[in-house]
Amino acid sequence: MYTYPIHLEPAEEGGFVVTLPDLPGCITEGDSHEEAVHNAVGAARALLAALVRDREDIPLPSPANGRPVARLPALDTLKLRLYLEMRAQDVSQSDLARRLGKTPKDVWRLLDLTHASRMDQIEAAFGALGLVVTTDVRKAA
Structure with missing residues (x-):
């Protein structure tokens, strides 16, 4: 899963300012620690969605090393992996749409977070790229 470490800094007026070091320019805030972490997930999703839309590289998360994290939902993780695999195989949205018997707009929805x-x-979509999706469930940290 995409689990990005976050940096929480107490704000002068209370609450926290949150940055995600692996996602430059990704910043948010929260009145409590829990709200700040929740908002970090939303900020990461928004930035990553924009990177996909603009066909940019997706920064991989660095190890958390005890830092709090913004954990993306599983569906977002699969969408990002699909996007990265399409790029790695040099498969366009139109190419994948043809393989699936769908329209490029249908493929765009698969990539849209x-x-x-x-x-x-x-x-x-993964099958059309010669891949299979597997699952893994672990105890929470």
Whole structure:
């Protein structure tokens, strides 16, 4: 999963200012520690969605090393992995759409972090790239 370490800094007026060192320019805040971490996830999702939309590189998260983290939802992780695999295989949205018998707009929805794609569609897209999705469940840290 994409789990980005965050840096919490107490704000002068109370609460916390949050930055994500692996995602330059990604900054948010929160009145409490919990709210700050929650908002960090939203900020990371927004920045990553923009990077995908603009067809930019996706920075990988560095090790947390005891720092608090912004853990992206599993569906977002799969969408980012799909985007990265398409780039690695030099497969365009149009190419993948043809392989799936869909439109490029349908493929865009699979990459859009704000769209609630169905898992069977995500699995089909990976299958069209010669990959299979597996799952792993672990105890929370």
